[in-house]
Amino acid sequence: MKSRAFKDNLSGYAFISPFIIGFTAFTVVPMLISLYLSFTNYDLFTTPKWIGLANYKEMFFGDEKFWKSLSVTFYYVLAGVPLRLMFALFVAMLLNQSRKGIGIYRVLFYLPSIIGGSVAVAIMWRNIFGNDGVINALLFFMGIDKKILWYQDPTSALWTLILLAVWQFGSSMLIFLAGLKNIPPTFYEAASVDGASAAHKFFKITLPLLSPIIFFNLVMQTISAFMTFTPAYIISKGEGGPLDGTLLYPLYLFQKAFNFFQMGYASAMAWVMLIIVGLTTLILFKTSSLWVYYESKED
Amino acid sequence: MKKILVLALSLFMVTAFSGCSSTSSNDSGGDDGNEKVTLRFAWWGGQPRHDYTTKVIEMYEKENPNVNIEPEFANWDDYWKKLAPQAAANQLPDIIQMDMAYLSQYGEKGQLEDLTPYLENGTIDTSNIPENNISGGKIKDHLYGLPAGMNVLSVISNDQLLKDAGIEINSQTWTWEDYEKVALQLQEKLGIYGSNGMHPPDVFFPYYLRTQGERFYKEDGTGLAYTDDQLFVDYFERQLRLINGKASPTPDEQAQIKGMEDDFIVKGATGFTWNWSNQYLAFSQLTEAPLTINLPPEQEKESALFLKPSMLFSIPKSSKVKEEAAKFIDYFVNNIEANKIIKGERGVPVSTEVSDAIKSELNESETKIVEYVEAAAQHASEADPPDPIGSAEVMKALKDVSDQILFKQIKPEEGAKKFRDQANEILGRNK
Numbered sequence: 001m002k003s004r005a006f007k008d009n010l011s012g013y014a015f016i017s018p019f020i021i022g023f024t025a026f027t028v029v030p031m032l033i034s035l036y037l038s039f040t041n042y043d044l045f046t047t048p049k050w051i052g053l054a055n056y057k058e059m060f061f062g063d064e065k066f067w068k069s070l071s072v073t074f075y076y077v078l079a080g081v082p083l084r085l086m087f088a089l090f091v092a093m094l095l096n097q098s099r100k101g102i103g104i105y106r107v108l109f110y111l112p113s114i115i116g117g118s119v120a121v122a123i124m125w126r127n128i129f130g131n132d133g134v135i136n137a138l139l140f141f142m143g144i145d146k147k148i149l150w151y152q153d154p155t156s157a158l159w160t161l162i163l164l165a166v167w168q169f170g171s172s173m174l175i176f177l178a179g180l181k182n183i184p185p186t187f188y189e190a191a192s193v194d195g196a197s198a199a200h201k202f203f204k205i206t207l208p209l210l211s212p213i214i215f216f217n218l219v220m221q222t223i224s225a226f227m228t229f230t231p232a233y234i235i236s237k238g239e240g241g242p243l244d245g246t247l248l249y250p251l252y253l254f255q256k257a258f259n260f261f262q263m264g265y266a267s268a269m270a271w272v273m274l275i276i277v278g279l280t281t282l283i284l285f286k287t288s289s290l291w292v293y294y295e296s297k298e299d
Numbered sequence: 300m301k302k303i304l305v306l307a308l309s310l311f312m313v314t315a316f317s318g319c320s321s322t323s324s325n326d327s328g329g330d331d332g333n334e335k336v337t338l339r340f341a342w343w344g345g346q347p348r349h350d351y352t353t354k355v356i357e358m359y360e361k362e363n364p365n366v367n368i369e370p371e372f373a374n375w376d377d378y379w380k381k382l383a384p385q386a387a388a389n390q391l392p393d394i395i396q397m398d399m400a401y402l403s404q405y406g407e408k409g410q411l412e413d414l415t416p417y418l419e420n421g422t423i424d425t426s427n428i429p430e431n432n433i434s435g436g437k438i439k440d441h442l443y444g445l446p447a448g449m450n451v452l453s454v455i456s457n458d459q460l461l462k463d464a465g466i467e468i469n470s471q472t473w474t475w476e477d478y479e480k481v482a483l484q485l486q487e488k489l490g491i492y493g494s495n496g497m498h499p500p501d502v503f504f505p506y507y508l509r510t511q512g513e514r515f516y517k518e519d520g521t522g523l524a525y526t527d528d529q530l531f532v533d534y535f536e537r538q539l540r541l542i543n544g545k546a547s548p549t550p551d552e553q554a555q556i557k558g559m560e561d562d563f564i565v566k567g568a569t570g571f572t573w574n575w576s577n578q579y580l581a582f583s584q585l586t587e588a589p590l591t592i593n594l595p596p597e598q599e600k601e602s603a604l605f606l607k608p609s610m611l612f613s614i615p616k617s618s619k620v621k622e623e624a625a626k627f628i629d630y631f632v633n634n635i636e637a638n639k640i641i642k643g644e645r646g647v648p649v650s651t652e653v654s655d656a657i658k659s660e661l662n663e664s665e666t667k668i669v670e671y672v673e674a675a676a677q678h679a680s681e682a683d684p685p686d687p688i689g690s691a692e693v694m695k696a697l698k699d700v701s702d703q704i705l706f707k708q709i710k711p712e713e714g715a716k717k718f719r720d721q722a723n724e725i726l727g728r729n730k
Contacts, residue, residue, distance in 0.1 A: 044387040045408035130555070153551055154706065238376055242551055243702055258383045260692040261404065 038268035055268035092176035113170025122234035179213035339392035343378035391615035406443035444611025448646020459588035470593035492569035493546035520687025609646030
């Protein structure tokens with residue numbers, strides 16, 4: 001009987017082994033190596049030298065740019081994620097109707113997310129907001145003659161990145177759409193009979209019933225926003241400029257590793273980011289009991 | 300049935316995962332001339348450089364049928380970001396186009412082969428290359444890179460605009476004050492910039508120091524050489540005056556330039572632009588108005604100008620085909636037919652024989668560059684040693700501080716101190 005069970009399990013193990021092997025080789029082992037490197041001085045070329053906590057000490061007490069990049073990243077996350085979710089929910093509600101050709105619209109609105117964090121999109125964005133780009137041309141037609149240097153200006157540069165993130169709202173929109181479809185129409189019908197306004201319906205029915213979905217999207221989008229790299233890298237040509245206005249944390253980490261040859265320091269930065277993202281997610285989970293409503297709990 | 304499935308799956312896994320290790324069979328050997336050799340050759344540059352380099356590679360492959368050269372080219376930024384991980388993985392290309400700013404980083408950290416033996420055994424023929432043209436690639440008697448061509452700093456002017464503004468300069472003797480005055484005049488009379496933003500600062504601030512008889516890095520690379528922060532303040536106050544007078548672009552306007560095609564000088568938006576001499580060729584091709592290549596201000600008194608290898612060719616220690624790589628470098632530097640295609644685009648050829656031989660092939664602009672470099676060389680002093688380890692970080696710090704000053708977030712005095720602190724901290728690690 002026992003060997004039978006083993007045989008049964010064997011095929012199971014065989015089927016999951018590609019993942020197990022891949023996960024070990026490309027995630028677990030590199031993470032452990034990076035943890036080790038974070039306590040060393042490693043320039044990519046020579047053998048790492050053990051220096052204990054020096055990297056972490058330098059980061060917290062000696063590196064102005066570390067704090068700058070953290071604040072830029074938090075600004076990006078705090079401004080970008082809520083805007084993106086609001087926009088996604090708004091569009092999801094527009095698309096949650098049975099009209100002719102609605103499928104085409106759903107596809108079209110989802111498209112920007114399929115081409116996701118790609119280099120091509122970032123280059124396109126750079127051109128749209130460029131000196132002779134579409135945005136400035138539009139402003140010109142509207143009678144604003146002065147060319148605005150969007151991503152060259154320290155204050156507006158980060159906002160071009162945030163707008164790019166908002167524009168790629170498709171995946172959260174799709175999940176919202178699925179959530180909206182799950183709300184029984186009878187609720188709305190009953191509310192209508194009681195004379196509830198549209199705003200009432202939204203705040204009393206849609207939002208509470210959608211809150212688990214909002215929570216899911218919030219967590220996923222926050223984590224991915226913390227890790228944003230490609231657009232900042234492309235739009236600022238890898239500099240994070242002007243005046244470090246777009247120096248997102250992962251970009252600074254990359255600079256440390258591959259421009260300044262401080263792989264040990266970069267590894268330490270990566271672990272600090274892991275902890276920050278972990279804590280943020282934990283906080284989100286802790287506060288979720290206050291506002292996330294699970295129907296199943298009432299059973 | 301299940302058994303067969305498991306068997307099939309494990310068979311698949313074995314083949315899939317062993318596939319990676321079986322491809323490196325024909326990498327080794329290759330000195331006897333008949334065996335197939337594959338050389339990876341990496342360089343940075345713009346489209347024209349890629350085009351002619353590809354042609355040179357084809358010529359070489361035709362003459363050496365056993366050699367196959369795989370090009371790996373990128374623009375400047377991406378090039379260095381790609382090279383670092385390749386070095387970490389022991390996968391550097393067999394021939395690397397190297398820059399003075401990174402020579403120490405790669406050379407002193409044991410990534411590059413000392414080329415001296417290849418010079419001694421004649422694989423790389425240096426009989427027509429003056430010692431001065433080679434020494435730029437040396438660090439402590441090790442030749443980590445063979446210069447591909449020589450460059451001198453220059454100020455390129457748009458003659459039409461200068462004529463329109465009624466401005467004449469004597470580039471042999473003009474001073475920094477003259478330069479500033481001329482730039483402001485161009486703005487007053489024509490409403491254009493007088494000069495580009497002298498961007499990036501890590502090229503032009505060290506030159507300014509040289510005109511004041513000072514140096515940027517200490518000889519041993521453990522700190523900054525200049526001690527008087529007033530020099531830093533003077534340099535950036537002049538930049539600020541030019542920006543305030545609209546005679547120089549602000550850093551955000553400077554950041555719009557995507558390639559040489561939309562440079563201010565090409566669009567007729569500035570009278571002068573600071574650049575390396577080999578850039579003159581591309582600019583003169585792209586600009587309709589006639590351009591002149593001038594000596595920069597105050598080069599005379601301190602012999603501030605210097606000949607700098609525009610770029611170097613290095614061979615990594617990890618290469619398995621060093622001899623073949625050296626042969627290709629020799630071809631690139633010494634072959635006259637090849638250099639008739641290269642035409643000094645990588646700087647004036649280091650071999651005097653080559654630079655003489657290609658003169659007849661050069662057009663007017665190319666000839667001007669060679670003449671300029673020859674004229675400047677007579678008055679040039681010794682170049683600074685290769686940038687020390689950490690210079691990439693120092694350059695970035697200087698650029699950051701420069702931006703903060705020119706965006707008027709901090710005063711030049713504050714910037715001088717800030718930069719000194721940062722630079723000394725970075726370079727202090729070299730002690």
